[in-house]
Amino acid sequence: MNLIWRAYQQNSGAIIEDGRVVRYGDAAAELASTRSASTGSATVLCDLSHFGLIYFSGEDAQSFLQGQLSCDVRQIGSTGALYGSYCNPKGRMLASFLIWRDRNGADGGYLMQLPLALLTSVQKRLSMYVLRAKVKLADSSGMLVPMAVAGDDAGSLIQEIMGAIPLAHLDVIHCEKGSVIRLAKNRFELVITPEYAPAVWDGLSKDALPVGGPCWDWLEIKAGIPMITPATQEQFIPQMTNLEAIGGVSFQKGCYPGQEVVSRTQYLGKIKRRMYLANVRLPSSETRVEAGDELFSVDMGDQSSGMVVNAAPSPNGGFDLLAVMQIGSVETGQIRWKSPEGPLLEIMPLPYPVDQQ
Structure with missing residues (x-):
């Protein structure tokens, strides 16, 4: 978590444990409000600094990622995002993630969001396969502030503060303050530059209740979005976690680590x-x-x-x-x-x- 952002969150009443905001006050009341947000009668706001961001840059970034990940990176474009996985040669997932182009548009690199606890090991492993490719990997976790808003009023709040919202599922918009990703009809993630983050949070929190990370975990679980953690690394192939059902596996792309196992399971085996x-x-x-x-x-x-x-x-x-x-x-x-x-x-x-x- 960015140190300035951590201090801001603490001054806002956040209780932080192991680098994660766990609550702002009454955890049970926050969870109840999150349930209301899932049905449209409330709006909640959550800090996502417990996720890390790996930035991939360079003219070979796309081809490098295409050869490493289960999703079809070519489909992302400058205004889209995809779920995906990074597997070992046996097709077992080392990480699941959300990936999108950064705010520089078509000329920009890619941002991969995954649990902060996995970032160092995944970045190190991917770096081993760069070889002569013109691509660089960098930990951008402290350079951007991720936060999320859920509820029927989420879109209008973000529209007011950011100036626009993405209209379709997993669409992305970029503006001066950062980027907005539409995760569902009433759920959005914002990835904000640190200088704008306090003002964006203040604006959103006027009408959205700040809630701890476990509340966002619950929303992701109800949405059926799997998140690989250190406890579950190398336990599942992507189809076991329904990753292909949410667009995280392409069966038409070329090779990547574990691709033979994943494809054979899909076409010849039985899950x-x-x-x-x-x-x-x-x-x-x-x-x-x-x-x-x-x-x-x-x-x-x-x-x-x-x-x-x-x-x-x-x-x-x-x-x-x-x-x-x-x-x-x-x-x-x-x-x-x-x-x-x-x-x-x-x-x-x-x-x-x-x-x-």
């Missing part, structure tokens, strides 16, 4: 595991559901039948989570957290269709 949305109620308020937690089912006995990808406290009680699970085990209706006798998961519908093959 035995898929990502589901679920809720679980725990017996104690002291326990938490975490990424990497194992799941069990009757049909698999003592063998794990799944793993939590992401989890966040639910405004409706318990934890909402995204988890990769055996399709057959889900059909039994008996998925349990952490042990064969653990709390039972309630499976909920995802907001997009998924091919179960």
Whole structure:
């Protein structure tokens, strides 16, 4: 987190833990407001400085990324964004991300947003494959301030402050103060230059309630957007996390690490595991559901039948989570957290269709 921005957030009442804003006051009240924002009756504002940004520049930036990532970088253009993944040679995801062109338009480089905890290792690994390509990688996390707005009034608030908003899903606009990405009908991310960030935040917070990072986690989970973390690196191929359903995998592009496994799974194999949305109620308020937690089912006995990808406290009680699970085990209706006798998961519908093959 940019040090000046950190001080500004603390002066605004933010409680920061491990470089992340966790709340501004009553966490439960913030989560309730976020639920209202998801249904259109409130608007919330969240700092996203717990995400890092890798900047790719140089005349070979596009071709380099095209040969490394699961998404088709050529489709991004100057006013679009894509979800994607970076895999190891076995097709297992090292990171998931959102990527877009920077504010310099067609002549600009690319910004890859991923959890800050993964930035250093992913940047180092990608740098190993630059070789003679004319591309440079830089950590731009401290040079830009990411924030997000959700709710039916989000678009009008951003329009007033930024002067324009993107009209379509994953469209991007660039202006003097920074960039705006439309993540959904009523969810936007703003990536603001540090000199404008306090004024933009002040303007938005007049009508949008500041909320902690866990609230944004919950919105992303309800949207079915997977985020690979250190606990889940190299656990899943992209299709297991439904990444192709949100445009994060191209089956028409050329080679990239893991491409043979990913394509073979799509065309010749059968995906035995898929990502589901679920809720679980725990017996104690002291326990938490975490990424990497194992799941069990009757049909698999003592063998794990799944793993939590992401989890966040639910405004409706318990934890909402995204988890990769055996399709057959889900059909039994008996998925349990952490042990064969653990709390039972309630499976909920995802907001997009998924091919179960």
